[in-house]
Amino acid sequence: MSTVTWITARGLFGRRRFLMLLPLPAVLVALAVLCTSLGVDPREWGPPVLVGLGLAVVLPVVALVVGTGVLGAEIDDGTVVHVLTKPLPRWQIVLPKLAVATGVSAVTVAVPIVVAGVLADSVRLGVALAAASALGALAYSALFLALSLVTRRPVLLGLVYVLIWEGLLGRFVSGTRVLSVQQWVITLADRLAPTDLLTAAVSVPVAAVLTTLVAVGLTILAIDRLRSFSVAGETS
Template identity: 75%
Template structure:
């Protein structure tokens, strides 16, 4: 499993795609520092920066880039075929890749969110955002990793989920929020560090249970789909 993790990390950090992870964290921290330095009321800039940019854009987009990359890129360049020829149970391939995707996503999102949280409110709020974003990173990563095995266009479908489902429908049809990782993260952060800056629209039990279901369900789906790969690199 350590070998698979190393191959995954090396492939991820060695691609230009990894450079796409930097602009959003820099933008988030930059806006927070600028607003704090200008003396703007945190109630005015906090929600759009922390929730609107950090939790609604930075976290899912980072997870999408990384989650679809840890397997998708190996499918494209044929590296996955070499791994599949090894006598490894498929879960020993999927789980290390999920761990790498989760760790990279969590660090990329949690650190700038922590900084923004401290600037807008307090250290506790920053820690709440970091902890909740780590949970979201795991759920998002499992989802996007599975997408990379289910479809040939995982990035496109991932953007549809992030932009249309979470970004548009959640604001129109409240019932869709029960299937929104973003809302689980907001609720968890709000419960860890209660503040008027966040509006958790699902209950804590729903956030916990659905985060677990997303993670376990899509991880099992990824394992099952990987088992269907032939040596020719095509799914059945």
């Protein structure tokens, strides 16, 4: 498993797509610093920056780029054949890749979200946002990794989920918020550091249970789907 983890990390950091992870976190920090330096009330800029940008855009987009890349890129360029020919149980392939995707996404988001949280409210809020984002990164990564194995257009479907389901429908159809990773992250962060800057739409038990179910369920799906891959990289 350590070998798969190393190969996955090296491949991820060696691809140009990793550079796509840097602009959005930088914008998040820049906006937080700018609003603070201009003396804008945190109650005015906190929700749109922390939630509207940080949790609604930076976290899912970073997870989408990384989650679809740890295995999807190997499927696209055909190098997945070398992985599938190894005498390894499929879970020993999926779990390290999920761990890398979750770790990279969580760390990439943690730094800017902590800075923004501290500037908006307190160190406690910054740490709470980072911790909740890490759990969200796990759920998102499991989702996008599974998508890379069930469809040839995982990025497109991932964007549909993030932009349409969580973004558009999440604003106007309250029922969709129950199945929104973004809302789970907001709820968990607000539970760890209660603040007026965050508005939870689901209960803590629902957020915790659904985060766990999604992470575990989609990981099992990814493992099962990888078992159905032929050496040619096509699913049966």
